[in-house]
Amino acid sequence: MAYDDYSPFRRNRRRRTIVLIGLALLVIAVGVLAFLRSRAGREPGTTSLSDTAKWVSGDEEARRELITTLTEPCPGAPFLLPSEGWIGLLYGDPRGPYSENHRHQGIDIFSPTEAGVTPVYAAYDGYLTREEYWTSALIIRVPDDPLNPGRQIWLYYTHMVDKSGSPDFIDDAFPPGTYEKFVSQGTLLGYTGDYSGSARTVWVHLHFSIVLDDGYGHYTNELEFDNTVDPSRYLGLAVNVACAPSAPACTTTPLCEEAILSDGGG
Numbered sequence: 001m002a003y004d005d006y007s008p009f010r011r012n013r014r015r016r017t018i019v020l021i022g023l024a025l026l027v028i029a030v031g032v033l034a035f036l037r038s039r040a041g042r043e044p045g046t047t048s049l050s051d052t053a054k055w056v057s058g059d060e061e062a063r064r065e066l067i068t069t070l071t072e073p074c075p076g077a078p079f080l081l082p083s084e085g086w087i088g089l090l091y092g093d094p095r096g097p098y099s100e101n102h103r104h105q106g107i108d109i110f111s112p113t114e115a116g117v118t119p120v121y122a123a124y125d126g127y128l129t130r131e132e133y134w135t136s137a138l139i140i141r142v143p144d145d146p147l148n149p150g151r152q153i154w155l156y157y158t159h160m161v162d163k164s165g166s167p168d169f170i171d172d173a174f175p176p177g178t179y180e181k182f183v184s185q186g187t188l189l190g191y192t193g194d195y196s197g198s199a200r201t202v203w204v205h206l207h208f209s210i211v212l213d214d215g216y217g218h219y220t221n222e223l224e225f226d227n228t229v230d231p232s233r234y235l236g237l238a239v240n241v242a243c244a245p246s247a248p249a250c251t252t253t254p255l256c257e258e259a260i261l262s263d264g265g266g
């Protein structure tokens with residue numbers, strides 16, 4: 001046994017090493033906890049998987065806690081939520097059929113009913129167009145963006161037809177070939193459907209998005225994420241994938257710092 005083993009310096013060094021290892025473990029533990037907590041609220045991880053399971057179960061009671069219903073706009077927000085249901089696919093959502101490179105450009109509000117039952121209302125005053133060749137969609141021109149005065153935006157609604165292509169759940173007042181027909185906020189536009197336009201099966205829902213103007217008075221391609229705007233502040237609801245809760249309710253801080261936004265929107 002060497003003399004050194006009894007050195008008070010060495011003993012101190014051992015104690016210091018133990019304290020340092022303890023501190024390092026504590027820092028790692030705190031980091032892991034913070035990481036898990038941040039994931040729980042944001043990423044479509046466990047929370048949203050269990051929400052999806054709840055929705056798929058079809059159980060009315062389980063579904064009820066996911067449903068957002070508003071009869072008027074949230075305090076301080078300009079838009080009315082155009083339909084009631086589970087806002088299950090969020091703005092910026094990368095979940096299928098979307099991806100990190102092709103994020104969801106709007107919100108999907110899943111209906112607690114079968115197709116043709118849950119009403120769809122105009123979110124805001126504007127001029128409705130349904131192109132001659134559009135099956136399940138319509139778009140409303142809002143000449144003056146209430147949150148960005150002077151800018152024209154468009155509100156796009158789709159899937160309002162039965163999956164087989166008929167019947168059509170868009171109100172008879174708006175047949176294909178309707179152009180620039182004024183509708184006020186809250187006007188009944190029709191009912192939600194499950195038409196996808198392809199072989200892909202979709203649940204009964206409304207896809208709603210805010211689309212930018214091309215600068216020449218025409219809407220841009222809604223399928224491009226960069227042509228759309230986060231609806232959170234317009235609805236007064238946190239519907240961005242970065243921070244949306246299970247069932248968004250009216251809030252004065254709908255847009256979080258981590259929000260995933262398009263380059264073109266604001």
Ligand SMILES: [Zn+2]
Nearest residue numbers: 106107108207
């Ligand atoms: Zn959608």
